[in-house]
Amino acid sequence: MSQIKVGIVGATGYAGAELVRLLAGHPAVSLTALTSQSYAGQAFWEVYPHLYRYVDMVTSELEPDRLAAECDVVFTALPHGHAVPVAREIKRRGKKFIDLGADFRFTGVDTYQQWYKVEHTGADLLDEAVYGLPELQREKIKGAWLVANPGCYPTGAILGLAPLLKAGLAEPDSIIIDAKSGVSGAGRGLSLNTHYCEVNENIKAYNVARHRHTPEIEQALAALAGRPVTVSFTPHLTPMSRGILCTIYARLHAGADAGSLYELYQRFYQGEPFVRLLPAGMLPGTKAVTGSNHCDIGLVYDPRTSRVVVVTAIDNLIKGAAGQAVQNMNIIFNLSESTGLAGPGMYP
Template sequence: MNISIIGATGYSGVELIRLLLRHPEANITAVYSNSQAGSYLQDIYPHLSHTAVDTLQEIDTARIQQESDVVFIATPSGVSGKLVPQLMNDTLRIIDLSGDFRLETPELYKKWYAKDTAEQPYLEQAVYGLTEWMADAVQGARLIANPGCYPTASLLSLLPLTVNGLIDEKSIIIDAKSGVTGAGRSVSLGSQFCEVNESIAAYKVAKHQHTPEIEQTLGRLSGREVIISFTPHLVPMNRGILTTAYASLTPGTGHEAIHQAFHSAYEGKPFVRLRKPGSNPKTKEVYGSNYCDIAWHVDERTNRIIVLAVIDNVVKGAAGQAVQNMNVMAGLPETAGLDFTPVYP
């Protein structure tokens, strides 16, 4: 497959390059960045020296359509909503990592992102690419809305419980912690070393843009209205997300029903690793990989379940899941180009 990457200089874009360079069926034909067009990617990222990836090109939608089988868009939010209508045709497969096609209406997107996105007909063509739950729809899709990093860990944690009616869908609280790469590569005060080192802080409390994405997907797959409380935190590490989800169990829900729900949902799913109930997964245990590790605790005293999930936000939370979706779209093994163990320690 001939691959183009738009937004190749961000963390998700450069991680896509790392993964695709070792993919058995991928050939990176061009990398695009309007802001740094004409620059050598190796000058921006010296670790890519001696690879086939070369000069950054200015975005040319006609050329991308002509030369590519698949295009990944890893731009800031608000960009792909304008690009995708220019790119869509009968053959090109588009995987958007930016978030512009995750929400159901332009109005909902503008409320949470404070930007405009594509018109409604394009949003309706997008398939939400949470691969473990949407594989059938992904297989026939031309446009994939790759999930956000926080939603990936949160949804994989909660969907087995919500679709089986094991929790009160109005009681869900998600406490999430992310490494600094989640803030992107652009310079900002909040991500400078001296601001984040030796510190932890919540941000976008009660207004993070991933909130409606989580609610929408839980509601769509469970058939019930879902309202969550979601609070993200920034922690002083490069990669990784830990989500801790709390919910009240419905009357009569016991350990066996919970065990059955998780194991039925993820049997045969190569990138979800169910840990022993009562264990505590660490972000370091999935570092650099496409795995999501999940464990749960039942608090008998409060009749609540606590579900822990860890992912690498740049891999399973972005580039790795995008490649996983590409594999499903192309009829390849889901693990193609992704079959590596985490980096430890």
């Protein structure tokens, strides 16, 4: 098989850099173009020295027509509102496109514009986009040219809740998602909120009741449940570089018990290469998934409150971004999903 020619737009952000790192070691990939608005003309390893002698490419400015002509698949890791022009050129050339941003995650423009406060200029493309959560959309991803990579918080939340919603066991208006993220989730740009002295030895909630990932979570859960789902979602910033821990609470309909819940999750995720249902009594931690494409899941049923507590852990830059994007690429090109992604993470 010939090498897949890959271009990455926004390669010098944290998610873009992880894409570069993963794809530089991918046996079926040839990195063809790396674009950067801030570092155009610089060698990539000058921006990210850990890739010295691994990636010798020089970053360039974005030229969508040239990028689409030279590449088989293009990844975009851009701020919201910037992916549509690239997508149009990719479609015109008949190539594949995987967007790590939010521009194609929603089924309609109204929700996007309400939560992101940006006019959507690609409404005509939304029907062609597939939400790229492989555990739920694998068959659709296979035939897609446009894949919308899920957000990091939604990945952890949706994978934690999917078996319950699909089986109709959870009350759709009872769901509470308490999530905590490392600082890399805020991106590489300078901000007072992510300044060392603000973050170190501190944990705080932010964007309470108004985080942009809320409607993305609700849209995916509603599709599973077959009815509207409303969640209470509260994210927190924690003093660690990477990782997301979601602690999810849901009230269950009568008849549930710990054993049947565990069996439900076992069946639902049987054979999934990157979802690890932990043994009963063991709960996930972010350190165990750092640097990996795994989502670890643990659950506890509380008969006193008729609630299940589901805990998930992912690396926000891998399964929450770049790793999942590579997993989607592997599916599109009929490769094993674990190609370039196999193995555990780093510890400690």
